[in-house]
Amino acid sequence: MASAGDQQPERQASPAPPDSGLPEQAEAVWEQTDLLSLVATLERAAPVEQITLAQQITRAEQALPAEQATPSEPATPSEQALPPEPAEPSAGLPDHRAPGEDAAGPPEAPAPEHHSDTSEAALVQAAPAAAAAAPQTAPPAAALPAAEPVQLPSFVAGGGQPRCPQRLLILDTETTGLDPEHHSCIELGAVLFDVPHRAVLNQVSFLIPCQNNPAEAVNGIPAAVSRLPQPWRSGLACFEAMLEAADVVLAHNAAFDRQWFGRGELPEIRKPWLCSMDDLRWPAERNLRATPSVRDLALAYGVPVWAAHRALTDCIYLAQVFERCAELEGLLQAGLEPRQLYRARLSYEERHKAREAGFRWNEPVSGAWSRRLSEREAALLPFPVVPVEPQGAGRRRSA
Numbered sequence: 001m002a003s004a005g006d007q008q009p010e011r012q013a014s015p016a017p018p019d020s021g022l023p024e025q026a027e028a029v030w031e032q033t034d035l036l037s038l039v040a041t042l043e044r045a046a047p048v049e050q051i052t053l054a055q056q057i058t059r060a061e062q063a064l065p066a067e068q069a070t071p072s073e074p075a076t077p078s079e080q081a082l083p084p085e086p087a088e089p090s091a092g093l094p095d096h097r098a099p100g101e102d103a104a105g106p107p108e109a110p111a112p113e114h115h116s117d118t119s120e121a122a123l124v125q126a127a128p129a130a131a132a133a134a135p136q137t138a139p140p141a142a143a144l145p146a147a148e149p150v151q152l153p154s155f156v157a158g159g160g161q162p163r164c165p166q167r168l169l170i171l172d173t174e175t176t177g178l179d180p181e182h183h184s185c186i187e188l189g190a191v192l193f194d195v196p197h198r199a200v201l202n203q204v205s206f207l208i209p210c211q212n213n214p215a216e217a218v219n220g221i222p223a224a225v226s227r228l229p230q231p232w233r234s235g236l237a238c239f240e241a242m243l244e245a246a247d248v249v250l251a252h253n254a255a256f257d258r259q260w261f262g263r264g265e266l267p268e269i270r271k272p273w274l275c276s277m278d279d280l281r282w283p284a285e286r287n288l289r290a291t292p293s294v295r296d297l298a299l300a301y302g303v304p305v306w307a308a309h310r311a312l313t314d315c316i317y318l319a320q321v322f323e324r325c326a327e328l329e330g331l332l333q334a335g336l337e338p339r340q341l342y343r344a345r346l347s348y349e350e351r352h353k354a355r356e357a358g359f360r361w362n363e364p365v366s367g368a369w370s371r372r373l374s375e376r377e378a379a380l381l382p383f384p385v386v387p388v389e390p391q392g393a394g395r396r397r398s399a
Helices: 024-032 035-044 047-063 077-081 120-133 232-245 254-260 294-300 311-324 328-335 348-356 375-380
Strands: 167-175 185-194 199-207 248-251 273-275 340-344 369-373 385-387
Touching (some): 167 254, 199 311, 254 273, 273 328, 294 311, 348 369, 369 375
Parallel strands (some): 167 248
Antiparallel strands (some): 167 185
């Protein structure tokens, strides 16, 4: 029953529907109060009675005129005590409220009991704005130009100073003579050497079949042995893979060895070459000649010499010398400086100066003392030299 504080001005009571099924307490209230009083009674009713009262309130609202369906009386004390429920934030969707409109919506249209901006209607409204705010897809990339040919390494850093190679392909050849026009390579040996770690990474050696070997007395390889069945083509393929992995090709007396490549079965080599006999300036404390032999180098660095004149043997000697050489990086960098053939300008009585400086008589320049030098090395000589073209130069003998 409504309390004294809940009394409203007297109005004509709305007749209760027939057979309403209300409890006795609700029937009395219905005859004496209007719709708002019935709501207050609902709040104090038992839970079971609230269900039936709510059904009757709905029927009464449908029976009232449109202007009375939403009365403008102030809210009950229980309603005033409840703070307004804040609107849930939209999950990344734009806000469609008008300026000055709060989160609960416009006053004339209260938000539904289970309001959410992520409803289906809100998503449909937000779709155009979200699509406009989305980043535009980049247009397809234009076709790339054709790749430029790979350039061979020059090993010259900024300022013109050579940089040290990381991997060397140490190689040696045994041939049937001195003239590539009339003779051929009968054996090839190679070692792939890592400079920073002073380590051998790979090695290979194989015979190349030939019909005769006029140099058998020098290298000890009978031509008949070279023709025995053996996988020399697999060895050649391994050599080409090692060549691809190397930065620089090194040989002792490289001028002799390099002339055999690009002929017959041997591939052309287009990588930089270094000569361990002519290009490397070995430390003076090793007491070596200006152009030492492989045997001299091995003995100077404590490498036992147990065989000679086989291709792989000489490569292993050089690799073991490099393993023991603390100055290797500096020697390689200096050896990669651009070089040119120079001729010494000395009298017959002063020829010993050219010999001591590593110049050779009659090779490769006929009738002169000559040697390949960098401009820096030529400027440090104690006698005058002039650059020459190696025209008419004789062929260099094998080491």
